[in-house]
Amino acid sequence: MTFTRISHFSLFFSSFxxxxxxxxxxxxxxxxxxxxxxxxxxxxxxxxxRDEAVxxxxxxxKVSDADGYLERTxxxxxxxxxxxxxxxxxxxxxxxxxxxxxxxxxxxxxxMNASAQALLIGSHLDxxxxxxxxxxxxxxxxxxxxxxxxxxxxKLGELKRPVEVIAFSDEEGVRFQSTFLxxxxxxxxxxxxxxxxxxxxxxxxxxxxxxxxxxxxxDSLLGLKYDPASIWGYFELHIEQGPVLEWVGFPLAVVKGIxxxxxxxxxxxxxxGHAGTVPMSMRRDPxxxxxxxxxxxxxxxxxxxxxxxxxxxxxxxxxxxxSTSLVCTVGEISTWPSASNVIPGQVTFTxxxxxxxxxxxxxxxxxxxxxxYKICDRRSxxxxxxxxxxxxxxxxxxxxxxxxxxxxxxxxxxxxxxIHEEVPVLMSGAGHDAMAISHLTKVGMLFVxxxxxxxxxxxxxxxxxxxxxxxxxxxxxxxxxx
Numbered sequence: 001m002t003f004t005r006i007s008h009f010s011l012f013f014s015s016f017x018x019x020x021x022x023x024x025x026x027x028x029x030x031x032x033x034x035x036x037x038x039x040x041x042x043x044x045x046x047x048x049x050r051d052e053a054v055x056x057x058x059x060x061x062k063v064s065d066a067d068g069y070l071e072r073t074x075x076x077x078x079x080x081x082x083x084x085x086x087x088x089x090x091x092x093x094x095x096x097x098x099x100x101x102x103x104x105x106x107x108x109x110x111x112m113n114a115s116a117q118a119l120l121i122g123s124h125l126d127x128x129x130x131x132x133x134x135x136x137x138x139x140x141x142x143x144x145x146x147x148x149x150x151x152x153x154x155k156l157g158e159l160k161r162p163v164e165v166i167a168f169s170d171e172e173g174v175r176f177q178s179t180f181l182x183x184x185x186x187x188x189x190x191x192x193x194x195x196x197x198x199x200x201x202x203x204x205x206x207x208x209x210x211x212x213x214x215x216x217x218x219d220s221l222l223g224l225k226y227d228p229a230s231i232w233g234y235f236e237l238h239i240e241q242g243p244v245l246e247w248v249g250f251p252l253a254v255v256k257g258i259x260x261x262x263x264x265x266x267x268x269x270x271x272x273g274h275a276g277t278v279p280m281s282m283r284r285d286p287x288x289x290x291x292x293x294x295x296x297x298x299x300x301x302x303x304x305x306x307x308x309x310x311x312x313x314x315x316x317x318x319x320x321x322x323s324t325s326l327v328c329t330v331g332e333i334s335t336w337p338s339a340s341n342v343i344p345g346q347v348t349f350t351x352x353x354x355x356x357x358x359x360x361x362x363x364x365x366x367x368x369x370x371x372x373y374k375i376c377d378r379r380s381x382x383x384x385x386x387x388x389x390x391x392x393x394x395x396x397x398x399x400x401x402x403x404x405x406x407x408x409x410x411x412x413x414x415x416x417x418x419i420h421e422e423v424p425v426l427m428s429g430a431g432h433d434a435m436a437i438s439h440l441t442k443v444g445m446l447f448v449x450x451x452x453x454x455x456x457x458x459x460x461x462x463x464x465x466x467x468x469x470x471x472x473x474x475x476x477x478x479x480x481x482x
Contacts, residue, residue, distance in 0.1 A: 044414055045149045049471030053145045054464050056089060060125075060141070061133025069458060070131040073175035075103050075208040082125050086140060086167050093148035094156050095165065100224055101216040102185040103169035103209060109147065111159030111481075117232035118162040119481060120441070121474070122433055124171030124182065132460020138448060138470065139237040140167045146474035158482045161232055171433050175199050175208075179389065183433035187440040188225025192218040231441040233400050235477065236434045237470055238445060239462060243453030244426055251469040252408040253424040254401050255445035258435050259325060260358045260393035262365055264351040266293065266372070270381040272337070272345030283343060287335060289379045290347040293372050294330050297351060300368055301328035304360075307371075313363045321357040326364065327429060328353045350388075354429055358392050394435050400444030401425075403480055404473075408446055411472035415465070430455075446473060 063085065064070045065078040072078040083105050090097045090107030097107045105125070108118075123139030143165045150156040168182030176197045184190035195206040195216065209216050245253055270286035271278075300307050304322040308314045314322070333349040353368075355361040369385050376383035408423045426447055434443040448470045451461040462470075 044468070044472060045152075045475070046468055048149050048152065049142075049145050049475070050464055050468035053141050053467050053471055056085075056141050056145075057133055057137055057467070060085060060137050066129075069129070070127055070133060071129050071174075072125065072127045072131075073172075074126055074170040074181060074205070075212050075214075076175070079103075079126055079169065080212055083167065086125060086144075089141075089144050090165065093144050094151040095144075095147065099214070100185075101209065101214055101220045102182055102190075102224055103212070103214060104182045104186065105167040105169075106164060107144070107166075108162060108164040109156055109159065110162045111157065113160060114162060116161040117230060118164050119232050120164050120166060120234040120437070121236070122166035122168055122183070122234065122437070123236055123238060124168040124433055126168075126170050126172050126174070128172050128174055128456045130458060132455060132457055134239050134448075134450065134460050134462045135241070135455055136171060136238070138239055138462060138467065140165065142237050142467070142470045142474050145471045146478055149471075149475055150478065155482065159478065160481055163478065163481070168433050171431075176205055177388070179391075179431065180433060180436040181205065183436035185221060185224045186226055187436045187438075188222070189436060189439045190221065192221055195221065226440055228440055233397065233442045233444065234434060234437045234440070235400065235404065235474075236432055236437075236443070236445045237474060238432055238447060239450040239455060239460070240426070240447040240453065241430050241450065241455035242426075245424065245447060245449035246451065246453060248424055250421065250424055251412060251449045251463075251466045252473055253426045253447040254405045254408060255396055255447055256401070256425050256427050257356065257393060257395040258428045258430075258432060258445075259354040259356050260361050261389065261391045261431055262351075262353045262361060262387060263389040264353070264365075265386045265388050266290070266349050266351060267384040267386075268293070268347045268376065268381055269384075270345065270379075271343070273343040275341045275343055278343060284380045285343055286347040286381050287344045289376055289381045289383075290333070290349055292375050292379070293383075294349065296371055296375065297328050297330065297368060300364065300371070301326050301353070304364060307367050308360075308363055313366070314360055318357050318360040318363070322355055322360040322364065325356040325427065325429070326354070326360070328364075356393050356427060361393075391431060391435050394438045394443065396434075396444050397442035400442055404444050404446050404477060407473045407476035407480065410476040411469050414472060415469060446470070 063078050063082045065076045086105055087097050095107030095109050099105050121143040124136035170181035173179035176199055178197055196204050198204045268286040268290045270284035304326055305319055329352040330349050335344040336346045372383055405423050413419050434445055437443055449466050454460055
């Protein structure tokens with residue numbers, strides 16, 4: 001089995017990365033096996049870690065609330081059905097299972113010492129709208145598959161600490177516009193007010209749970225928090241959602257950290273009027289103002305030094321970090337009354353801002369807000385800026401990352417023979433459940449290569465042998481706890 005590079009990408013990345021060394025060659029697993037390789041393939045548990053894992057990913061990818069595309073949101077009928085499937089697979093791997101009062105699905109094996117600190121492995125079972133089938137699901141399935149291998153060879157009971165796999169009920173935040181409902185509850189950082197958040201139909205989080213026979217109160221929500229003293233650490237495997245691994249030609253990477261995020265809602269109000277009768281010089285047009293605000297956002301995020309150097313709020317290190325990691329996005333925009341012959345009375349748009357440096361991110365939000373207010377004043381429109389979500393950057397634990405790096409190296413080495421390249425080390429621009437769990441315990445992550453770096457799309461794809469490599473890496477990591 002050999003690895004070859006299949007494609008080239010411009011070195012312009014949506015995720016932030018630091019390669020631990022320059023890769024001297026590009027690795028890519030060949031899917032085809034030959035008769036002489038069959039024995040080695042079987043010894044690497046390909047039936048469970050690749051064939052069965054891929055089949056389960058395909059099965060899970062068909063569980064959707066929509067016809068024609070994949071969509072599973074918090075406690076929706078499809079999410080409940082997906083939970084039934086995952087629970088069956090957990091029990092097949094020898095795990096004791098239960099569902100908590102936030103809808104998270106747990107599978108646990110106690111190992112040799114049930115009182116030892118537990119290793120948590122998790123990811124999310126919910127999806128975005130028109131999703132791919134690997135985001136979240138791959139991390140859950142790979143963990144279950146690795147534990148099933150240990151069961152199949154009679155070593156599940158030899159784990160020196162309990163291992164618990166968690167399929168979190170909500171990470172994407174699609175239904176209630178509030179991310180990490182599942183993992184934040186386990187970490188103990190979900191406020192009780194979250195139970196009263198409602199979706200577009202007026203159904204609250206508490207209602208959604210009750211509709212699935214899960215009763216939750218403020219007290220029971222607080223009781224979901226794990227005791228930090230009982231947890232050794234948390235590990236999450238996830239697709240990269242960026243093009244770096246495909247560009248360097250390596251199937252796995254260790255994650256160094258996760259960028260901090262700020263999400264804002266900007267509402268611009270002006271004077272609604274007839275499109276044909278109000279002179280241009282007399283208009284208070286919130287659409288034109290919003291357009292200028294969005295271009296301002298793009299300019300600031302492309303050239304943060306031009307806006308922040310003179311204020312003294314950022315040192316050189318912060319400015320350098322922002323220059324390489326800051327990304328900003330306007331993902332939604334709406335107008336009222338939204339008619340072609342009416343000057344809008346109101347325009348609303350969202351801002352998603354991410355950076356590795358939390359101080360720098362705050363400086364950008366401060367400067368952006370000031371500049372937006374000035375533009376609105378000049379245009380005689382009102383501007384309301386609401387911060388809807390904030391999450392600080394997370395740096396992964398060094399010891400845990402070192403173990404994961406060794407596990408990733410071992411997995412690839414077993415598949416292709418002796419390799420000399422270092423496992424890449426990346427920063428994540430996307431948020432993950434590990435961000436919430438970092439409030440509970442130390443965290444580490446592995447990324448898995450995905451085709452073209454595409455995610456949150458039905459075009460999202462992971463090679464079957466990369467699924468295999470992921471499973472082997474999880475297995476190697478578990479074996480380090482035996």
